[in-house]
Amino acid sequence: MSAVITASGPWNKPLPSIDHDNAPFWEGLKAHQLLLWRCTRCKAWYWPVCYCRNCDNDPYAGQMRWEQASGLGRIFAFNVHHIAFHPGFKDEIPYVYALIELDEGPLISSTLVGAKLPKDIYDIGQKVEIVFEDHPAEGFTLPRFRIIE
């Protein structure tokens, strides 16, 4: 069972960019599921939406489906933001922004939450799991990650 955080207070940061193609992904997050795009023929996973690289594709990648992923991965690279480029992040610096290689293969990026944060930039490969951060007032859920053993 993945962790869930419920955020309160007004949202004063940029909004997620949700459009027709990625709406199921954002609906999945609200239901606390990480959905990735998967080819029904070769079973390869993709994110964001795309045509399968291994197979001949149906029109508009019609053979692809959204499927629930494990929400597990490893840190591929990360940085530490010591500056708030946007005023909404003033109270959050320093924050760790990581590129995560999901166990299914695709890369995704997000910030890390929790007490256990990587300290040394050379230290990559740590296991992470998804944390769903609900923003009920705004009607979206953000995928964040935390380090696990």
Add this chain to the structure above:
Amino acid sequence: MPKHPWSGKFAIAGLGVVAGHQPDRSERMLAAEATRLAIEDAGLKPKDIGGAIDLRRTGGGGDRASYSDAFPRLLGLNNNFYFVMGRGGALAGLGMAAAMSFIERGIADYVVLTGAVTDWSQAQASRQKGFRGMNHAEKRGYWGKPLGDLRAGSHHSWMAARHMAVYGTTSRQLGHIAVGQRAWAQMNPDAYMCGRPMTIEDYLNSPLLVEPYHLLDISLVSDGAVSFVLTSAERAQSGKAKPVYLLGQGFGEVSAALWWEKKNFTHMAVAPAKAQAFSQAGIELADVDCAQFYDCFTAEVLFQVEDYGFCPKGEGGAFIEAGHIAPGGSIPVNTSGGLLSCYHLGDLTGLAESVLQLRGQAGARQVEDCDIVITSGHGGELVSPGMCSIHTCTVLGRKP
């Protein structure tokens, strides 16, 4: 090695540069002024210009008028075509490739290619509202904005971090890129950082903005414009300025490597671009007298030094720390000071410096017997988690 039939058949016949902060001017006026300077430098009149290409970070859209109010009208050019080309910092390279086809077919004798930015002035305005950096340039559609992925440094720094983790590259080694380029800038009166020298201690003591990047790993935010005139080698030879010949060009993209092969975090799409450009020009790496590499951040220089083969992959940090790319080194890199210390006009910064070096007009920083220069572009979409995908390589020469 035999050259490609078109190698040396086109040349840059004029260059115009407007550098420094321009708080009271619009981009279109800066573009028009740089274009006027380039036409004058070539010994031409506006009526000689048959076509104009507007080099912008992003194609289409934007807040600058494209047709009715663009620089060709301001200058009264007699152009038969005008269009906007946009692909991050890969504009001069792509623009030249397009311009050649118009010249080759006799549609234009001379084409001007111009890029202008007022990033510094616009950043000052958004700073008042609590934003830092290039807020004005960010468009909708990036993945990571609500998560704090706000500027190029938010994800470009992963490339440095990844190189450090995989190859053991150190912050001090990255710092020597910034320090070396700052040293070059001290010999360039047009460089924003001329008169402001920097030591490795200055670098290490500069604040960490997006760790591992310090403030001094990050390129400048500039105002200004660069314009150049492209024509046939034959016409350029009867011009006022010393011609700079286009010997080879190559292009590569790492988008598939980025997303699916996870490979481009320690290299750029140099391999295909270099192979195409070098084989057209009939040159080898040893023929290159200096390199003007795209350097939005320090790690981009590190990657290119390795990817072009000046040293093996993973050994760039030590190679750079030994002083090889700084003044007095074995391969001068970014002799103007580059985007880090001169001005940030995308790949036009490196192009302008290449022209000056090949004409022998680079003053105190002139590379001796400079016959062949490579200059690169880099950029494209910044869809996080992502990087600029494109790499362009242009080989320019003093002789056709």
